[in-house]
Amino acid sequence: MPRTALIFGIAGQDGSYLAELLLGEGYRVVGTSRDPSSARARLGASGCGAAELTDVDLHSTAAIAALVDRFCPDEIYNFAAFSTGSGMHDRPVEIAEINGVLVARVLDAIRGAPTRFCQASSSEMFGIARTSPQDEHTTFTPRSPYGAAKLLAHQLIGMARQRDRTFACSAILFNHESERRPAAFVTRKITRAAAAIAVGATDELVLGDLEARRDWSHAADIVRAMALMLRADQPDDYVVASGETHSVAELCEIAFAHVGLDWNRHVRVDPALRRSPDGAQLMGDARRARTRLGWAPRIGFQTMIKNMVDADLLALRAGIQEGKMA
Numbered sequence: 001m002p003r004t005a006l007i008f009g010i011a012g013q014d015g016s017y018l019a020e021l022l023l024g025e026g027y028r029v030v031g032t033s034r035d036p037s038s039a040r041a042r043l044g045a046s047g048c049g050a051a052e053l054t055d056v057d058l059h060s061t062a063a064i065a066a067l068v069d070r071f072c073p074d075e076i077y078n079f080a081a082f083s084t085g086s087g088m089h090d091r092p093v094e095i096a097e098i099n100g101v102l103v104a105r106v107l108d109a110i111r112g113a114p115t116r117f118c119q120a121s122s123s124e125m126f127g128i129a130r131t132s133p134q135d136e137h138t139t140f141t142p143r144s145p146y147g148a149a150k151l152l153a154h155q156l157i158g159m160a161r162q163r164d165r166t167f168a169c170s171a172i173l174f175n176h177e178s179e180r181r182p183a184a185f186v187t188r189k190i191t192r193a194a195a196a197i198a199v200g201a202t203d204e205l206v207l208g209d210l211e212a213r214r215d216w217s218h219a220a221d222i223v224r225a226m227a228l229m230l231r232a233d234q235p236d237d238y239v240v241a242s243g244e245t246h247s248v249a250e251l252c253e254i255a256f257a258h259v260g261l262d263w264n265r266h267v268r269v270d271p272a273l274r275r276s277p278d279g280a281q282l283m284g285d286a287r288r289a290r291t292r293l294g295w296a297p298r299i300g301f302q303t304m305i306k307n308m309v310d311a312d313l314l315a316l317r318a319g320i321q322e323g324k325m326a
């Protein structure tokens, strides 16, 4: 019998990379998506056509329990979340419900069962951290409903591990990107603009802050760490990060240079797009994942950004040939 994995949020960037990985290892992969009508096409386009889609009301404890009963998954991964960088303060009620309370429902559904659970937690739980780098012992000081809801889920996982002996892990994920990243996030915003300027479709990119720094990894590396967590002897929490930071300006430089452009000539800063400043620099110390899981990132920052620009160029040129762009 193949192992079964249930993925909440299968059609997003992370869910699709994980589905690809697990399908390649012979798993039966079942997933839910908030937009089932486009999920099938998106999964097909990312090589996950063999994944099965199912429908569930994430607000219903009974529906989550029934879903788990129906598929008896060996592993559950949760990526279902509201997540757009600039929208971390918007819709706090829905964010609390989906990014936080949903995990209580899943933990309820697997209490006493052998099912293993991994949650996509976030470095946003560190928020205005006082120390850098952050690891599994760093104090959490979230600064948005997004970070607070993720922290609720993270803490429920620790309690389920202690009280109920549930095999549940919290993967504290720092920023992670790829060509499947939506353009609301700064990496894809920049790579798409570099490609668009290179083909003459536009001339300018407007950003909020060039000095902001983040610890960026590739999404495929991040989800591999999550799969390894569920294969460990014991459940635990793990920071997953590259351990290096880059500025938005550096990102621009790499992306624009890759298409032979000088970013200084095309990038403009609009302070209206700027977010409130970070506390200490957000940078992850992933030593626990490296030593206990044998995890290490395989795709570096430069390669990731160049690959994203290449993918955006391909998509734009295809669009131009089909007459989709002006």
Ligand SMILES: C[C@H]1O[C@H](OP(=O)(O)OP(=O)(O)OC[C@H]2O[C@@H](n3cnc4c(=O)[nH]c(N)nc43)[C@H](O)[C@@H]2O)[C@@H](O)[C@@H](O)C1=O
Pocket: 083, 084, 085, 086, 121, 122, 123, 124, 173, 174, 175, 176, 184, 185, 186, 187, 189, 206, 207, 208, 209, 210, 212, 213, 214, 248, 273, 274, 275
């Ligand atoms: C770990 C965490 O990672 C992600 O959240 P994020 O860090 O907010 O992602 P982002 O790509 O929107 O911002 C990255 C940095 O770039 C700065 N920045 C400058 N200028 C613009 C700008 O014009 N647009 C955007 N979007 N960002 C800008 C911005 O201020 C920030 O410092 C999500 O996956 C989230 O779900 C998550 O958990």
